[in-house]
Amino acid sequence: MSNIREAVMDLERHAAEQGWDRPLGLYALVPTADLLKAEPALAGLLGIDSPVDPDELTPVEQEPLPDDVPLEEALGRILWPDEVAGCALVMERLVVKGSDETLAVGEDPVTSGRETEEIRMVAGVLRDGSRHCAMRMRSHDSDDKVLNGADLIPALTSALALTLDLDEGEGGAPGGQAANG
Template sequence: MSLLEEVVLDLERHSAQEGWDSAPRIYALVRSSELRRAEPELAEQLGLDPATDTLAALEQPALPDRAGVEDALATIAWPDTVEGCALVMERIVLPPEAEDELPEDEAAAAEYAASHPGCEDVRMIVGVLRDGARHSALRLRRHDADDEVLSGPDLVPALAEALAATLEPDEPGTPE
């Protein structure tokens, strides 16, 4: 299992323990060796083993609730010491046939989705690294009790792309 898969699944387990209906959370993924060098006291508090180099997930300030997450991601740029990032968020998903009937108005669409008999709550954890690696984990609320989690590199490609864009260096001449 890769370091990214491991941290994504750890974040999923942590989120599952906290329960549902949580605000979106974003994490900087930092090599434990870098964290021990830059912040030895924090590394010690986190219990990072000096003998191994892992990815530490450091929770960042709160993101806007649900609707504004994608816009907020467009404003994030990570320093070079950040190896990657991960996002934990919940969404309502509809069966494909219901999506054709979604109202255009955002508030009406949210109400329609939440009240649709085929809607399901899903928790998504998506992690990306600067080297292009990606991994995701998905849990449906109805599978909470049986602990069934889907896991793979391409489960939420649009969200992975948005996260990867936060890791790209600015082009010369563009404002930071």
């Protein structure tokens, strides 16, 4: 599967169309050909009228993650079924300008005394280990200002890789349950 970049960039454009201040979104990345074989009626809904590239991926939005559980812990509870080729996460965070530090969810940037920038991050990982990320800053909210690359947000792609039971070094594989979807 080599279309992780395309899937991530499509999700980033979709998130941009929805606007800012959106909740976190978790997606299963499923081979489009497999999805259409299992659910032929989806071809019409997705506007597909010809055979698809075997590497093309369709993001399938999952149930929201629990609000009362830290993201790392919530991801640690997920183990995707074999039919899922990969997964992606779309999230907004406040990052301290000039660093890679993010403010905790709910932390007030005014009381923290630090200058912040609102960003939207999209990260995706496939079972074959390929990964891609995109990042849009609210202050530079245009398609031509989106940063992207395989190693842009390594902590997030590593956390997602663990949900696919990929060996990410220390930490091991998560115990888990199948994602609902």
